[in-house]
Amino acid sequence: MSAAPPPARAGEPRWSRPARWAVLALAAFLNTWALSINEWANTYYSAAVLGMTQSWKAFFYGAMDAGSFITVDKPPLALWVQALSARVFGFNTWSLLVPQAVAGVAAVWVVQHVVRRGFGPVAGVLAGSALAVTPIAVVMARHNNPDMLLTLLLALSLWAASNAIRSGKLMPLVWCAVATGLAFNVKMLQAFFAVPVIVLVYLVAARPAWPRKLLNLVVAGVALAAVSLWWLVVVDLVPSSARPYVGGSRDNTVLDLLLGYNGLGRVEGQAQIMSPGMMGGGGSPGGGMPNGGMPSGGMPSGGTPPAGGVPPGGGGPGGGGMDGAGLARLFSGEVAPQIGWLYPLALFGAIAVIVHLRRRPRHDAQRADFLLWAGTLLVTAGVFTFASGIWHTYYTVALAAPLAAVVGTGVIAMWRLTRDTEWWGLLLPASIITTGLWSAHLLGQDEDFLPWMGTFVAVVSVIAGVAMTVPLLLPRERRAGKNRVIAAGALVGILASLAGPTAYAVTPLSTPVQATFPSAGPGNSGPGGGPGGGPGGGGRGMPDGTRQAGGMPPDGMSGNRPDGTRGERGERSSGEQVSPQLMRYLTDHQENETWLVAVVGSMVAAPVILETGRPVMAVGGYNGNDPTPTVEQLEQHIADGELRYVWTSGSSGVQSMGGDVDTAVVDTTMSWVAHHCPVVNPTDYGGNPTTTTQLHDCRGAV
Structure with missing residues (x-):
């Protein structure tokens, strides 16, 4: 299902390789177990894939049907992967959904490899584990929306950027551009969120002289433009009478789709157009969507609210909608349980990395890797926070890989600070306690879902944090033999931190994922899709x-x-x-x-x-x-x-x-x-x- 983990490097503990395999096995299990219960998932894309298996013209354009009347409103790369799988293995739920499951496992491997290379085996295993049990990542790996392929391609682009900074060579930077360009052909503008971060970190940290760095960036920019825009240019050059109408556009061009619905319209607001993610097999019959047919969290301007109004924070599970923009969006009771269980651990960890690496030279590879992951996380989270256009909770899967990487690097940085400094070492127990209490809060939002777990996680986390804090308050010369207590407390605390997201992540294994607004956890399951499972x-x-x-x-x-x-x-x-x-x-x-x-x-x-x-x-x-x-x-x-x-x-x-x-x-x-x-x-x-x-x-x- 994925490439084998790289062999352990000299000096790595013996447990490193089996642990990495175990993380990949966990990801594969979560992504594929009982996968067929999701049936056709989002029927909008499933129907398009069926048509693409029947007509190569429909395949190229990403048409909704084999007659090639109109395209779906995204570039077709993700559908190409699914359609090729269906052509090889036959059109069925497994051939549609397994490519996303494989992409999910591959993303775990990439994050684990890059973090391990820079920060050691413990950090790599932690980062891979965090991504593997992120609820929204598990959900999207079991769904036929294009977001999981986008997540994998963006992780690959950051890996290539890291290689380019470390080596100073041109080709890794070109491969970074290729991966980003492919991601553009999955979901357009969202693929470019990491580009300014990559450019800035490369300019600061790469070793070549300035003229060479600028030349490398120009060449990579040309590659990025070529890979990103070739399909757009070809489609728009074909006479409209000889091709399908470009779905989601106002003037039958992919350029309008890029600048409008899949571009600035997402950020600035384009309320008059709804996304097909609202449709899917789990949507309401008759073309209506949950929450009265409106985007979750809001209505188009002048629209009629559904009976009963729109629930606070966005509409039904997995929504997000258009009216929830603001600082609280990613911390809301709807969004945080899908992506945000480890927010405190990532925040304290980022502080620890900054403290730990603050005196490193400009070309330091560890610092560059951290800046790539953390910068991408901040930019993506910032856009999601303030985007006033169409927005859904499942988009946050784009945060999963950089968030997991920051968690992995941050925990190992906090551990090192417990051994190197006096007061900064308290970041680790503080992060364990805070994350445990935050997890208890998220678990407590549904009193019927594992009602004991929130209290259990909070108590275990507080005990682990206190047990770590006591030896850290002792003078360093009196800590002999206390490091084992700190290590044991950290292990128990981290396991407690992962309990909440894991509990949510396993729910899609027994209940179908909503086709309309995919999400995990109690009350977030729905019809698996298809003409029977949906309308x-x-x-x-x-x-x-x-x-x-x-x-x-x-x-x-x-x-x-x-x-x-x-x-x-x-x-x-x-x-x-x-x-x-x-x-x-x-x-x-x-x-x-x-x-x-x-x-x-x-x-x-x-x-x-x-x-x-x-x-x-x-x-x-x-x-x-x-x-x-x-x-x-x-x-x-x-x-x-x-x-x-x-x-x-x-x-x-x-x-x-x-x-x-x-x-x-x-x-x-x-x-x-x-x-x-x-x-x-x-x-x-x-x-x-x-x-x-x-x-x-x-x-x-x-």
Whole structure:
């Protein structure tokens, strides 16, 4: 599942190699055990991968379906990996999810290796362990969202940057640029958070003379631009008539996607566009999302709040939303249990590293490594803290690797200070006590989840911290034999610190991860995804048209949320889901058309694609907001025999969200369908004649 740990260096203890293997085995276990319970996870991406296995054109563009009508709203690198896996091993839940699990284990290996090389085997094992049991890292390694591949690539870029600073050579810096460029093709602008940190640390700490350093940075910058932008340039140069519409863009270009939805719009706020992470198989049927169809934590400007309002701190589990920006975001009761168990340990540890390395020369490799990890952590956390655009809790997986590295380096620095100084040595017991109390606080947020653990962790941490403090207060000459007490207290305290995140990290092994807002811990599980596990019922739809368990109501629609309530007016949705009976009707009547049916929004299209294995046209993109197709384009598809059936909700087929969401194009197109295409008798496919959802037969309408 991952490369073997490097052999122990001369002078390393015998336990080092087995310990590193044990950490990797733990990560592999957490990332893969009962992985299939997550089924299709986020059906938006799963449907796209299925289409990419059926069409190389859809593969290249990252199209939502094999007919290549519209792309997903991210660059396709992460989907390429999943699609290649599915082409080799067949399209199933394991071929979709295992690549992320492998990326998670590989990220643990990279962090463990780099920290061990700079700060020793104890630091490496601690850093690897911290990352392996970070709840959100385990969750995203079991999910098909692209974030875990992004985490791995960014860890690889920091490793390469460390090599470049140590060696002074050009090629490691180029490899750093390549890894960052690949990360850009996973999630665009977020990949560049570490770039200013890498440049600054390289300029300060690298050994070559200034002219050579500047030249190396220029060459690496060219490599970064080439690897980052090649797909963007190629897609935007292809005539729009010869490729899919770029999902999430306002003008059908990847450049707009970069500058808007996946770029500055994330930081400055772009409320009129929702992310497909809100969709997924675990979202509410009918295109609605948990918390009333709004991004968790807030509503688009002018939007209608869901019944009952939005919970404090963001909406449902794993949300984060748009309105929670501020210093408290990463410490909130929703976010901290996913990523922040070791915040105090990292903070005290960072202080210890600064104290320990403050007199080192400018080119010191240890200090450079620490600055790379800590700088990336601070920049990423700063952007996440103040970003006013779309933001979800699971994005914090990007913090997991640098946070774990700072923890590993910090603990070993605090340990060394206990032996070298008087008062600075108290940082270690203080960090153990503070982390234990913080963990108890996080555990206490859910009184039904292991109610004894919070008290246990707090008591053990305080006892361990006090036991360490007593010998540290003695004069150094009287500490003979006391170092073992300090070491034992540190070991017990660190194990207590890891108990809370481990308890949360194991929850996804027994309950499905939410497809909409992936997160760990009590109350954060949800339907595993897919057309059954998500909208419309339980069970997993299969590309051959079969179903496992559950199913949708036999009236041709399904519009209820998992809690049984209906979607509120004002939610942006296509209204209803296509029933199994209607799917069978569509497949029985499809002839040579490219698309089985056209529906509004990807949350309606994805389950049908997964259920039938046929292309489905997602009108308006993932949430019905993208301005495609126009009436003229739809008429052309109908005239060319590429599309026959259109599934609408009400007279226009779409409900307006309000605010500044522009749905004019989709509204006009679906109104044209309602007025020009005859309605199929609902009784022909087991539907209810009284519902507002309608199937239109557009053959001959043009």
